[in-house]
Amino acid sequence: MSSSDKETTIVAFCCIYCAYAAADLAGSMRLQYPSNVRIIRTPCTGRLEVEYFLRAFENGADGVLVAGCEEGSCHFKEGNLIAKRRVNYARKLLAESGLEAERLKMVNVSAAGARLFTGHVREMAETVQRLGPSPLNRAKTRVQQEIKP
Amino acid sequence: MHSAEPEKATEKATELMKMSVARARLLSPLTGTSFAVDQTGLVIGGGVSGMTAALALAGQGFKVHLVEKSDRLGGRALDLRYTLEHEDISPFVAGIVKEAEEHPNIIFHLGADVTNVAGFIGQFKVSLFQDGTDSEVSCGAIIVATGAAPAATGEYLRGKDQGVITQLELEQRLQKGDFAPGRRNVVMIQCVGSRNEERPYCSRICCSMSVKNALKIKKLDPSAGVYVLYRDIRTYGFREKYYKQAREAGVIFIRYEPDAPPLVSQDNGLVVSVKSPDFPEPVEIETDCVVLSTGVDAAGDNRRVADMLKVPINADGFFVEAHLKLRPVEFATEGIFLCGLAHSPKHMDENISQARAAASRASTVLSKAYLEVGAQVSQVDQSKCISCMTCTKVCPYGAPTVNADHKAEIIAAKCMGCGICAAECPACAIQLNHFESRQFKDMLDELFRSGKEERRPAVVPEKSGVL
Known part of the structure; x- marks a missing residue:
């Protein structure tokens, strides 16, 4: 099995006030976007700890998106700016540990930005495709293990 | 969203559900303040x-x-x-x-x-x-x-020729009685500056408005020629009845394509020429009044x-x-x-x-x-608090304070539930109710849990919600 056969997974942490609503709107609008994204709702991107991003990669995520409100319009004033700082820090940690920093990305989407949101997911899916699955990705073996008796 | 790949969509749904169940195991009842x-x-x-x-x-x-x-x-x-x-x-x-x-x-x-x-x-x-x-x-x-x-426009000689007016102006003139149609024709142009790149949406009201004004002109003077140049007529719902009435009254509807909009020239009086996909040749209409449906901004x-x-x-x-x-x-x-x-x-x-x-x-x-709100607020486990004051600095609302015991405390009425303090606390002493660290972590673990690993035992929800 070549590494490119592996199923990839993107974890998207979405702020309930913007990106989560945008993802919901994308559904209402029936926009097509990569199906390997798994959305985790957060009250604000400012809630997210660096540990969560690292945990996702440790478990085998191939890409992590942190989607918060547009800068200046955070529901909690500055949660998204704090998240940006943490994401930038986590990217350094990723690079130091040998993973590509591009696998982790902070994006800003408004609640009406359904197309923008799906665009960001698509972009991350392309990044993951270009970089190949993460060395920590166990997804394909997981599926096979489940099939075997 | 994933209609082209139903299996993948089901897999996504299943995994999202698994993650939610993993989180639900750790949810605890919350009581808010009123x-x-x-x-x-x-x-x-x-x-x-x-x-x-x-x-x-x-x-x-x-x-x-x-x-x-x-x-x-x-x-x-x-x-x-x-x-x-x-x-x-x-x-x-x-x-x-x-x-x-x-x-x-x-x-x-x-x-x-x-x-x-x-x-x-x-x-x-x-x-x-x-x-x-x-x-x-x-x-x-x-x-x-x-x-x-109402959207403003400079198209179709608007502002250059007095005969070019908007639907609103036409309506006001019709009501005042200083609009004499007769003899010449009235040409209405739909979707002016609408449904294009600058204003991609349909303004919804202009089709009905043209039909309304066209019927009014026909009522004042049945011999007046009224032409409506349109892209799609959207007299939705029961308004369709009036579109039918307008056609029966002799209003002529001519379709045009967005890439070939009508041309208005003023050499010998106003002349509107339009190339319709329904006619083999372009149509020229002599008129003294062009009415623009400019949409809503x-x-x-x-x-x-x-x-x-x-x-x-x-x-x-x-x-x-x-x-x-x-x-x-x-x-x-x-x-x-x-x-x-x-x-x-x-x-x-x-x-x-x-x-x-x-x-x-x-x-x-x-x-x-x-x-009753405020159940989703941050809570401090004071036994873990190291009195570093980080929470008091990062909170956008000034909800955390340090009490007489030199421990942080969060004023529930001020807390908006963003969780910035919980993420920032170096001692992990703060948790945001309903969005606890262990809930996030369990969701991430469940998503990537292989089939062979044992399921975690059920847990009894803790009262405080603090790890």
């Missing part, structure tokens, strides 16, 4: 929508602040004269203005601007700027009814209002509701509602229905003396 609701409404915008909403609330016994930017009530309806159903609009508008003005529960702020909005559902503080002075009013719910504006102030209220507007500048179908007249931010043209272009009857719906939703807030 706070008093200021049982007063505030409506931004004194047009038909705003007045309808204000009257609906006032009629239920709530005090309502009605804030209008201009010094006159009525909004865009003041420009309109009659409806498609041949009803006079002016007496209706005058009636609703009179009713609002005489209502003891409505407090008017005419010529006032909203300059700041603070607080939250049940306890908003709205700053107003009126007659050169600042003031502040309190309210429990806000209805946004800021309206819209979002109010220029929307961006500023949206920023103050922290509610979204779309790329076209209209406000966006929380959910198209499930929460159509409210914003995701609790306690703020919307109606009228501020939301999207629509007919007056639709605006009135929406205004009543918004008032009805707002009254679900205002009818309560107390609201």
Whole structure:
């Protein structure tokens, strides 16, 4: 099995006030976007700890998106700016540990930005495709293990 | 969203469900604190929508602040004269203005601007700027009814030839009686500056408006030639009847394609030439009156209002509701509602229905003396607190304080539940209720759990929600 056969997974942490609503709107609008994204709702991107991003990669995520409100319009004033700082820090940690920093990305989407949101997911899916699955990705073996008796 | 790959979509749904179940195992019952609701409404915008909403609330016994930017009530309806159903609009508008003005529960702020909005559902503080002075009013719910504006255009010799007018101007002239059709033709052009790159949406009302004015001309002078150049006629719902009536009355509808719009020239009087996919040759119409249907523009102030209220507007500048179908007249931010043209272009009857719906939703807030919120707040495990003061520095609301024991404590009424402190606390002493660290981590673990690993045993929810 070549590494490119592996199923990839993107974890998207979405702020309930913007990106989560945008993802919901994308559904209402029936926009097509990569199906390997798994959305985790957060009250604000400012809630997210660096540990969560690292945990996702440790478990085998191939890409992590942190989607918060547009800068200046955070529901909690500055949660998204704090998240940006943490994401930038986590990217350094990723690079130091040998993973590509591009696998982790902070994006800003408004609640009406359904197309923008799906665009960001698509972009991350392309990044993951270009970089190949993460060395920590166990997804394909997981599926096979489940099939075997 | 993934209609092309149903198996993958099911897999996604299954995994999302697994993650939610993993999180649900760790949820614990929360009890919130209650706070008093200021049982007063505030409506931004004194047009038909705003007045309808204000009257609906006032009629239920709530005090309502009605804030209008201009010094006159009525909004865009003041420009309109009659409806498609041949009803006079002016007496209706005058009636609703009179009713609002005489209502003891409505407090008017005419010529006032909203300059700041603070607080939250049940306890908003709205700053107003009126007659050169600042003031502040309190309210429990806000209805946004800021309206819209007719789009301006310079196309089709608009502004260069007096014979080129807009549908609104035509309507006003028809009502005043100084529009004499007769002899020559009237040509109406639809979708002017609409449904293009600059303004991609359909303004919804212009087709009906043309049909309305075309019928009026035909009624005044059945021999007048009325041509409507259109892309698609959208006289939706029961309005279709009037489109049929217009065709029966002899109004000629000519379709044009967006890449070949009609041409208006003024060499020997106004001449409109149009190439229709329905005719083999271009058609030339001599006329002395070209009427443009220019569509609806979002109010220029929307961006500023949206920023103050922290509610979204779309790329076209209209406000966006929380959910198209499930929460159509409210914003995701609790306690703020919307109606009228501020939301999207629509007919007056639709605006009135929406205004009543918004008032009805707002009254679900205002009818309560107390609201219970604040269950989703941060909590400090004081045995872990190292008194570093980080939480007091990062909180945007000043909710954490240090108590007499030198331990952090969070004032629930001030906490908005963002979780910034919980993520920042170096001692992991703070948890945000309902969004605890272990819940996030378990979701991430469950997503990537292989089939062979053992399931975790069920847990009994802890009372505090703190790890």
